[in-house]
Amino acid sequence: MPAKSKAQQKAAGAALAAKRGDIPKSDLKGASKSMEESMTERQLDELASTKRKGKPEHVTKH
Template sequence: MKAQSQVQQKAAGAALAAKRGEAKVKDLQGASKDMYETMTEGELEEMAGTAREDLPERKS
């Protein structure tokens, strides 16, 4: 699934970093914490890999 906003893409990147052990899980909050708990590393990679230039800042 591709990210639908820049905020969603950034949250997926934070969750992915935690999944890989590059960031602390306790530092996650909000959407990134939910993504960490419910999504696989592959799903997070796909969402975090979405090009940011074509995305709105927030989904309306």
């Protein structure tokens, strides 16, 4: 599933880095922390590799 916003893509990238051991898990906050705990490496890679062009910075819930 592609990321819906730039913020979601960035959070997934941070969570993926922590899951791979590139950064300490203790550095994660908010959405990236919950993503790291609840998603697989493959799911995170899919979100993080989404193209950012044309994506809004944030998406509001309706």
